[in-house]
Amino acid sequence: MAQLAHHVFFKLKDNSEAAVEHLLAECRKYLDDHDGLVGFSIGTQDKELDREVNQNFDVSLHCIFQDRPAHDVYQTAPRHLQFIEANKENWAEVRVFDSTIQ
Numbered sequence: 001m002a003q004l005a006h007h008v009f010f011k012l013k014d015n016s017e018a019a020v021e022h023l024l025a026e027c028r029k030y031l032d033d034h035d036g037l038v039g040f041s042i043g044t045q046d047k048e049l050d051r052e053v054n055q056n057f058d059v060s061l062h063c064i065f066q067d068r069p070a071h072d073v074y075q076t077a078p079r080h081l082q083f084i085e086a087n088k089e090n091w092a093e094v095r096v097f098d099s100t101i102q
Contacts, residue, residue, distance in 0.1 A: 001067040002100045003038065006074075009057040011093040020044060023059045023087060030083035036070020037063055057095070064101070071098070 012019055027042045041062045045054070065071040074080055 002102065004065045004068050004071045005097075005099045005101045006061075006063040006065065006071055007097040007099075008061040009055065009095045009097075010059040010061070010091055011056060012058045013090050013092045015058045019090060020058050023090070026083060026087050027059070027061055030079045030086075031061065031063065034063075034070075034074050034077060034079070036066045036073065038066050039064030055095070068100070 010023060012023065024042050024044075032040045039062070043060045043062075045057050045060070063071075063074070065074065
């Protein structure tokens with residue numbers, strides 16, 4: 001079965017350094033170590049790569065799941081839902097890109 005890549009890009013209302021660091025910490029707290037997660041990374045936009053195709057975001061989340069069923073369980077996992085509830089007030093925009101990877 002193919003793996004599933006779940007990439008999320010957050011644009012924050014308050015995108016101060018403290019707010020960005022807070023969201024990164026929240027990602028580590030709530031979104032890592034889920035069953036079926038085989039890859040996890042978080043980051044921030046590289047401001048030096050100022051290209052027209054580079055989208056505007058503050059925090060990025062990259063999760064690789066062993067398969068689609070593992071991703072589907074993650075979507076309703078209590079820790080994932082806690083993350084959303086605890087942090088959604090500061091999200092100006094959230095873009096999600098899910099893909100089947102080889």
